[in-house]
Amino acid sequence: MAFPDPTKPIASCAASTCVDCPVSKKIHCHFRPKELFHFLLISLPGFVIGGAVMLTVGIWPLALYIAIVIGFFGFLEIRVMCSHCPHYAEDGPTLSCWANHGSPKLWKYRPGPMSNAEKFWFFSGLVVVWGYPLPFFFHTDAWLLLVLYVMINAAFFTTLTSFLCSKCMNFACPLNTVDQVSRALFFQRNPSVACHWDTDKRFDL
Numbered sequence: 001m002a003f004p005d006p007t008k009p010i011a012s013c014a015a016s017t018c019v020d021c022p023v024s025k026k027i028h029c030h031f032r033p034k035e036l037f038h039f040l041l042i043s044l045p046g047f048v049i050g051g052a053v054m055l056t057v058g059i060w061p062l063a064l065y066i067a068i069v070i071g072f073f074g075f076l077e078i079r080v081m082c083s084h085c086p087h088y089a090e091d092g093p094t095l096s097c098w099a100n101h102g103s104p105k106l107w108k109y110r111p112g113p114m115s116n117a118e119k120f121w122f123f124s125g126l127v128v129v130w131g132y133p134l135p136f137f138f139h140t141d142a143w144l145l146l147v148l149y150v151m152i153n154a155a156f157f158t159t160l161t162s163f164l165c166s167k168c169m170n171f172a173c174p175l176n177t178v179d180q181v182s183r184a185l186f187f188q189r190n191p192s193v194a195c196h197w198d199t200d201k202r203f204d205l
């Protein structure tokens, strides 16, 4: 399982070394198995519960669920959101970050903000991926599992935005919660990214 070399600046970075870089404490320029494990630990339980309830109805609803999940995390999200991420500029045909690890990079790198259309498809995908299992809880009267599904996914999104999105280098993502000071530090070392943002107005460079 490949991860970026933590001793080397990423492709978009103009610095010559990562040693003592203040950005490294604020933003995950490099990913480690620890972050991937953290992401899988908080994201998978909701999918397992949703899939298990579908399986009580039949194999085809589950097969469609798996196709929707792969279609979103493997393709749609990569096109509309990840293609804006500085990590997308790294060498190699697939992503090696903490989420979407292994997803193919079929599209060109698009530094800078997401368009409104991209945001629409991103949020539509989120609604379909997490909303598709809901009718199956009602259909099978699995009320306790429904409560568990809602609580686990609420905990997932809270943990995601608090601990992972708060250090993610993709400022284009609508879920990104990196503070303005950290963004400015990142932009100072990554001018090839900063030039695609309205940095004079939004960030204190």
Ligand code: SF4
Pocket: 008, 009, 010, 013, 014, 015, 016, 017, 018, 019, 021, 022, 023, 024, 029, 186, 189
């Ligand atoms: S901003 Fe550049 S130098 Fe600093 S940690 Fe990230 S890749 Fe390394």
Ligand code: SF4
Pocket: 081, 082, 085, 086, 087, 088, 095, 097, 098, 099, 100, 168, 169, 170, 173
């Ligand atoms: S936006 Fe997140 S999931 Fe997508 S490439 Fe960047 S770090 Fe990976």
